[in-house]
Structures are given as C-alpha cells and as structure tokens.
Amino acid sequence: MALEIRNLKKDYVGPDGSVVPVIDVAQLSIADGEHVALIGSSGSGKTTLLHLIAGIVAPDGGSIVFSESKAGAADESTDITRLDEARRDVFRGAHVGYIFQTHHLLPGFTALENVLLGMSFTGRKPDPAFARHLLTEVGLSDRLHYKPSRLSVGQQQRVAVARALANRPRLVLADEPTGALDPTNAQQVLALIRKLCEEVAASLLLVTHDLDIARQLSRVLILSEINKAGRSATLPSVPAATS
Amino acid sequence: MNPFQLVLTQMRQRALSTWLTLLSVILGAALAVSVLILRRESTALFAQSDFGYDILVGAKGSPMQLVLNTAYHIDKSPGNIPYIVLEALRNNPALVKHAVPYIVGDTYHGMRVAGTTPALFGFDEYTGKPLAGYDEKGHLLPGYQAAGLPEDERDANKQTAASVFEIRVNKKFTLNQGRMFHPRKFEGVIGADVTARSGLKMGDKFKVAHDAPPGKETELDEHDEEWTVVGVLDKTYTAEDRVVYVPLVSYYAIPQHESAMDLQTAMQQGEDLSRFGKDRPLGDITTKPTTGPSTLPASRSSTGPTATGPATTPTASAHHDHDHEEAYEMTPDGLISLKLPKSRWMLSAVLVRTQGGQYSTQSNRSLQYIFRNSPAATAVSPAEVMREFFNTFLSPTTLILLVIAFLVVLTAAVSILVSIYNAVSARAREIAIMRALGATRGTVLFLICFEAGLIGLIGGIIGMGVGHGLGAIESSFFVQKLGQGINWINPGWEEWVYLGGVVVVSVLAGLVPGLKAYRTPVATNLVSG
Numbered sequence: 001m002a003l004e005i006r007n008l009k010k011d012y013v014g015p016d017g018s019v020v021p022v023i024d025v026a027q028l029s030i031a032d033g034e035h036v037a038l039i040g041s042s043g044s045g046k047t048t049l050l051h052l053i054a055g056i057v058a059p060d061g062g063s064i065v066f067s068e069s070k071a072g073a074a075d076e077s078t079d080i081t082r083l084d085e086a087r088r089d090v091f092r093g094a095h096v097g098y099i100f101q102t103h104h105l106l107p108g109f110t111a112l113e114n115v116l117l118g119m120s121f122t123g124r125k126p127d128p129a130f131a132r133h134l135l136t137e138v139g140l141s142d143r144l145h146y147k148p149s150r151l152s153v154g155q156q157q158r159v160a161v162a163r164a165l166a167n168r169p170r171l172v173l174a175d176e177p178t179g180a181l182d183p184t185n186a187q188q189v190l191a192l193i194r195k196l197c198e199e200v201a202a203s204l205l206l207v208t209h210d211l212d213i214a215r216q217l218s219r220v221l222i223l224s225e226i227n228k229a230g231r232s233a234t235l236p237s238v239p240a241a242t243s
Numbered sequence: 244m245n246p247f248q249l250v251l252t253q254m255r256q257r258a259l260s261t262w263l264t265l266l267s268v269i270l271g272a273a274l275a276v277s278v279l280i281l282r283r284e285s286t287a288l289f290a291q292s293d294f295g296y297d298i299l300v301g302a303k304g305s306p307m308q309l310v311l312n313t314a315y316h317i318d319k320s321p322g323n324i325p326y327i328v329l330e331a332l333r334n335n336p337a338l339v340k341h342a343v344p345y346i347v348g349d350t351y352h353g354m355r356v357a358g359t360t361p362a363l364f365g366f367d368e369y370t371g372k373p374l375a376g377y378d379e380k381g382h383l384l385p386g387y388q389a390a391g392l393p394e395d396e397r398d399a400n401k402q403t404a405a406s407v408f409e410i411r412v413n414k415k416f417t418l419n420q421g422r423m424f425h426p427r428k429f430e431g432v433i434g435a436d437v438t439a440r441s442g443l444k445m446g447d448k449f450k451v452a453h454d455a456p457p458g459k460e461t462e463l464d465e466h467d468e469e470w471t472v473v474g475v476l477d478k479t480y481t482a483e484d485r486v487v488y489v490p491l492v493s494y495y496a497i498p499q500h501e502s503a504m505d506l507q508t509a510m511q512q513g514e515d516l517s518r519f520g521k522d523r524p525l526g527d528i529t530t531k532p533t534t535g536p537s538t539l540p541a542s543r544s545s546t547g548p549t550a551t552g553p554a555t556t557p558t559a560s561a562h563h564d565h566d567h568e569e570a571y572e573m574t575p576d577g578l579i580s581l582k583l584p585k586s587r588w589m590l591s592a593v594l595v596r597t598q599g600g601q602y603s604t605q606s607n608r609s610l611q612y613i614f615r616n617s618p619a620a621t622a623v624s625p626a627e628v629m630r631e632f633f634n635t636f637l638s639p640t641t642l643i644l645l646v647i648a649f650l651v652v653l654t655a656a657v658s659i660l661v662s663i664y665n666a667v668s669a670r671a672r673e674i675a676i677m678r679a680l681g682a683t684r685g686t687v688l689f690l691i692c693f694e695a696g697l698i699g700l701i702g703g704i705i706g707m708g709v710g711h712g713l714g715a716i717e718s719s720f721f722v723q724k725l726g727q728g729i730n731w732i733n734p735g736w737e738e739w740v741y742l743g744g745v746v747v748v749s750v751l752a753g754l755v756p757g758l759k760a761y762r763t764p765v766a767t768n769l770v771s772g
Binding site for chain 1: 244245249252253255256257672673676677678679680681682683684685686765767769
C-alpha cells in the first residue's frame with residue numbers, strides 16, 4: 001500500500017491560547033512495500049506525524065492518501081482525512097500496524113492474547129494460528145501464555161511487533177521501536193520488523209534516533225527537511241541505504 | 244478475541260476489585276430475591292382464602308388472634324366459648340353445613356394438642372368410623388364422588404359420598420397410618436410432622452402438658468392422662484402437620500380442664516364463685532388439683548353427642564375430690580363418660596362451613612351479623628381476617644424490605660460504577676492502546692457497559708441462588724413457627740424482572756465510566772509515560 005501525504009498541517013493550542021504549528025509537511029510519499037526511516041530530534045513532531053498518518057489525530061489541513069494497486073482493477077485510494085473518527089479507527093485497525101516506543105502491551109493479557117487483541121477490532125474473524133505463527137517468528141513460541149510482566153523488555157517489544165502485524169497491515173508505523181533496547185536487541189527487533197513486513201508485504205515507516213538503524217532501511221527521511229513547522233534538525237544528512 | 248473474552252480477561256486482570264463488586268451485587272440481589280420470595284410466599288400463606296371453613300366462631304376479642312391460633316396454631320387462644328354455641332350452630336342447618344368443635348391449651352413437646360371430633364377429619368363424629376363413600380383412611384372409594392362436586396361435574400354413574408368437612412377447599416384430612424381415634428377413648432391421631440419433630444409414633448403412649456413451650460414442660464404441667472397414638476395423618480403442608488389431635492371428650496376428662504371450664508362457666512354466667520373455696524383459688528387452673536373437700540356443684544352428667552352420660556351419677560364430694568376418676572368414668576365397654584354436664588363444656592373455636600360454601604355469601608354474612616350482636620362469641624371470616632392482616636402488616640413490611648432491597652441494588656450499582664470508573668481511570672492507556680489497535684469510541688463504550696452488565700448478570704444470577712438459599716432458611720423458619728413451609732425453590736416472574744432490572748441498572752452504571760473511556764484522548768495517553 002502506497003502512502004501519499006500533501007500539505008499536511010497540524011497545530012496545537014498552547015495553555016496560553018497560542019497556536020503552535022507542529023506539522024507542516026508539503027509532500028511525503030512511501031511506495032508500496034517500501035521501508036523508510038524517519039529521523040528527527042526530540043520534539044520535532046515525529047510521533048505527531050505518525051499519529052496523523054495512523055488517523056489517531058485529525059489534521060488541520062492537507063491529505064493522507066492510502067492507495068493500493070489491484071491487478072486488473074483500478075487503484076483503490078482512501079484519503080483518511082476525509083473519514084470521520086470512527087471510520088478512521090476501523091481503517092487503522094484493518095490496514096495500519098502500530099509499534100510503540102514502549103511495548104504498550106496490556107498487562108492482564110498473555111502474549112498470545114495481546115496479539116489476538118490486535119485482531120479484535122477489525123470485524124474480521126481472529127486468526128489464532130497466525131497469531132501463534134507471528135509469536136513463533138519473533139522467537140516466543142514457548143512464551144505464548146506468559147503475561148508481559150514475566151517477559152524481558154526485548155521479549156515484550158517482540159510481542160508488540162507481532163501484535164502490530166497481526167492483521168496483515170499494509171503499512172506499519174514504528175515509533176522508535178528500538179529506543180528502549182540494547183544494541184543487540186535493537187538489531188534483532190529491527191530485523192524481525194523488516195522480515196515480518198516483507199512477509200505480509202507491508203510498507204514500513206520507522207521513526208528512530210539511531211542512524212545505524214536508519215541506514216538499514218531503503219530510504220531515510222529527515223523530518224526537519226520535510227516538516228517546515230518542526231524545529232531545525234541538527235542531524236547531518238544521511239545517505240540512504242542501498243538495500 | 245470476542246467482546247466476552249475481552250471483558251472476562253479484563254475482569255480477571257483486576258480480580259479483587261471485580262470480586263468485591265460482584266459480591267456487593269450478589270448480596271444486594273440475594274437480599275432482594277429473598278424479600279421477593281418472602282413477599283410472594285407470605286402473600287400465598289397468609290392471604291390465602293382456600294380454608295375449608297369460611298367462618299371461625301370463637302371468643303370475643305381479636306379476630307386475628309382467633310384465626311392465627313386456630314388456623315396457624317400460633318399465638319394464644321383468645322379464650323373459650325360455651326359448647327352450646329356449637330349446638331346452636333348445628334341447629335341452624337339453613338346456614339350451617341358443617342360445624343366442628345375445637346379446643347386448645349395443651350401441648351406435647353411444644354406442639355399443639357387440639358381436642359376435636361372425628362368430624363374434623365371427615366369421619367363419623369360418634370364412632371370415628373368412615374362415612375359413606377370413604378375408606379378407613381378417609382380416601383374416597385371407587386364408584387363414589389365427593390359431595391362437594393358441582394352439579395355439572397357430577398358423574399351419573401357414581402354414587403355421591405357423604406358430605407364431609409374439608410380442612411382446605413377440596414382437601415380433607417386422610418390417614419397415612421392406622422385409623423381415626425374413637426371420640427370417647429384416650430386415643431389420638433398425629434400430624435405428619437409430629438413423628439419427625441418428637442419421635443411420637445404409631446402405638447406410642449403419650450401425656451400432654453398444659454400450654455408449655457418446647458423444652459419448658461415440667462412435671463407439674465403434665466397431666467396424668469395417657470393417650471395412645473392410633474393414627475398418623477397424611478402430610479397437608481400446613482400447620483396441621485404438627486398438631487396432636489385427641490378426642491374432645493378426652494380433653495374434658497382432664498380434671499384441670501374440667502375445673503377450669505367449670506370456673507369459666509361460672510364466671511360467664513355470673514354464678515357465686517365462693518364455692519370454689521380457698522383451696523381452689525381463682526385462676527389456679529393450670530396446676531395439679533389438690534385433693535380435698537368438694538367445692539364444685541354436685542350432680543352433673545354428660546348427655547351430649549360425644550359423651551353419653553355415665554350410668555352412675557357421682558356425688559358432689561366424689562366429684563370434687565379431683566382424682567382422675569372424678570372428671571370421668573369408664574363405661575364397661577371402655578368409653579369415657581364425662582361427669583361435667585355439657586352445659587359447662589367450653590370450646591376454643593368452632594370451624595364452620597356455611598351452606599353457601601363460598602365467602603361473602605348470604606349465610607356467611609348472616610352468621611357474622613348474628614354473632615356480632617352476641618355477647619358469648621364472635622364469628623369471623625378467616626380469609627378476610629388474613630387478607631386484612633396481610634394488608635395491614637405484611638404488605639407494608641415487605642414493601643419496605645423491597646424498597647431497602649432496591650436501595651441495596653442501587654448501592655451495588657454505584658459500587659459497579661465506582662469500581663469500573665476507577666478501573667477506567669487506571670486503564671486510560673490500555674483504552675488508548677485498544678483505540679490505537681482499531682477500537683472505536685463506540686466499541687470502548689460498549690465494552691465498558693458490557694462489563695458492567697456482565698457483573699450485574701453474574702452477580703444477579705448468583706444472588707438469585709443465594710436469595711433462594713435465604714428463602715430456604717425463611718421456609719424453615721415458617722415451618723418452625725407455623726408448621727407450613729414456603730415454596731422457595733421455583734423462581735417467580737418478578738425475580739426474572741428483577742434480574743433484568745439489575746442488568747439494566749448495571750449497564751446504566753457502566754455508562755458513566757464508559758463515557759469517560761469514550762472521551763479518553765488516545766494520543767495523549769499513548770505518549771504520556
């Protein structure tokens with residue numbers, strides 16, 4: 001699924017009533033199946049941009065169009081800025097996988113239940129076999145019925161990865177998914193995200209501070225370069241990885 | 244995961260809070276259901292109108308006391324009436340179909356001992372034998388139909404049995420074991436529960452005590468006369484099941500009863516009481532008599548239908564020696580022959596079935612009118628009295644209990660509200676995560692209300708079970724006090740309505756936290772912490 005963003009704007013109103021522009025992106029595109037890294041400094045609006053793309057918050061202007069090519073048929077495109085909140089929620093549940101910086105697993109649910117939870121709001125029948133497959137893929141086949149409190153931080157994040165992929169999304173948004181992990185775990189989790197995104201043919205937009213992580217993706221975007229409202233990025237330009 | 248699994252998992256997650264909330268709903272529902280059972284069954288029990296008799300004649304005083312004492316065997320007897328009232332009733336066949344005498348005052352191991360005649364049980368009053376159309380146990384014989392059957396239901400090929408007294412509408416006493424007592428022998432038949440409650444059984448001999456509560460009988464209270472159990476009645480599921488029945492005549496044969504009735508008659512008729520003497524002071528009618536000179540009127544003989552007079556007329560001194568032989572003599576064929584003349588006999592009540600057979604008929608009203616203007620006795624309709632009793636005492640009481648139960652359920656609903664509200668506050672991030680995973684605001688609201696409704700439903704159902712358990716306790720209390728249990732097993736329609744109400748109130752209680760969850764800002768809660 002390809003993503004096309006145009007003239008996307010989001011302002012926040014400060015406590016004193018002042019309007020603070022947070023997002024002002026003229027254009028951003030992600031091709032179908034492309035894995036893109038987005039880097040930016042803290043407070044530059046990375047998470048807000050992801051929330052806008054996921055439809056969690058509504059923009060003040062612009063368009064966010066998801067389009068899918070279908071063999072022998074016209075492309076299907078959906079501008080989620082034109083959907084009301086409930087339909088955005090449903091669209092997100094069906095087509096977008098979200099990985100948070102911290103795992104955000106539900107503590108009362110087991111690893112398997114957390115993954116199944118991701119399948120619960122799409123209107124489709126949950127697929128426990130696929131949930132087990134995902135957890136096996138992330139190396140937790142022997143931890144299916146463990147609650148998050150009994151898993152390590154790295155294992156928790158793997159469950160979160162499996163949950164984000166549970167509905168076979170067409171776009172995965174990952175908000176600093178390796179930020180809380182040590183370098184070894186970070187590499188493993190990144191590899192899992194990429195592998196699973198390829199397995200379900202999902203595009204990936206991954207936000208990170210880590211240049212090493214960013215370089216491993218097919219393209220790197222620097223938020224300060226595309227977001228006129230964000231603070232100036234201090235990061236140097238990063239060449240895109242060739243793979 | 245379907246909503247049910249989702250909610251169950253969330254409830255499991257905060258098990259303690261869920262259980263405590265559930266407990267409050269269970270307790271509220273149990274209380275309400277037990278009150279509903281109590282209200283329904285006490286209505287059935289006390290507001291019943293299926294007495295086999297439509298008039299009770301007894302002493303002037305409290306009609307309720309008369310009915311409670313006679314029909315339910317609780318409370319004290321309001322007093323005695325002269326036996327001639329029974330005869331007067333029986334001499335009025337235009338109004339009276341059956342009139343059965345009843346006298347109380349003694350107990351056996353705390354259970355009521357009632358003096359009556361075989362007529363109460365549908366047997367021949369003079370012999371204790373079955374009447375035409377009935378067998379030895381009191382069951383209708385094949386080829387016969389009950390006399391009370393309406394004309395249009397009668398079978399032309401069957402004979403009509405003798406008209407008999409029924410303790411409830413279309414329900415007469417029948418014997419489970421043995422036979423009916425002889426009206427002039429020291430024999431008794433016992434209610435179905437007497438054996439279980441006291442161990443008294445067929446063939447046993449027993450003595451009775453003067454109105455002593457259970458466990459409080461003393462040797463002084465106990466009369467010397469001894470009866471033999473000759474029959475055990477079938478269970479009627481009424482207070483009658485724990486009554487020991489003895490012949491009216493044998494009741495009068497107790498010297499203390501004889502002297503008490505003599506005294507009561509003297510007082511009622513304004514006779515000179517000085518003849519009772521110092522050794523027999525007024526009111527000393529419950530203790531064993533002392534031997535001594537005669538203080539009672541001389542020359543008495545019974546000539547009533549149930550106690551033919553003795554062949555010999557006792558002398559005054561012999562009569563008042565207060566030995567057991569004084570109150571009666573045994574005829575050569577072993578029957579009791581009372582010395583106290585029938586004019587001095589007393590009764591606690593007369594159970595009357597009027598000719599109309601239904602309440603509020605002309606004959607019923609006429610009898611009540613006649614006795615209203617009589618100084619000797621009063622006539623009341625037990626159905627009307629109990630209805631009044633219910634409306635005056637039970638109905639408002641149970642209504643108050645019901646209101647309390649409703650308030651308890653409201654409290655339980657508030658506890659659901661508070662519990663889930665707190666949970667929602669603590670679970671703001673979880674809600675935001677679910678929203679991020681695709682749950683709409685409506686879905687979140689639904690899940691919260693579903694959880695509240697589920698707690699209400701589970702708590703309500705368990706509460707119904709517990710409430711019926713309380714109903715069983717209520718029933719045993721009724722059995723203990725009235726000898727008649729209540730139907731605590733089958734749920735009534737009002738309980739299902741109540742359960743529905745609990746669920747609805749619970750769902751409404753869930754709306755408050757549900758709306759809070761509905762308004763939970765997703766982005767803020769995902770980012771914070």
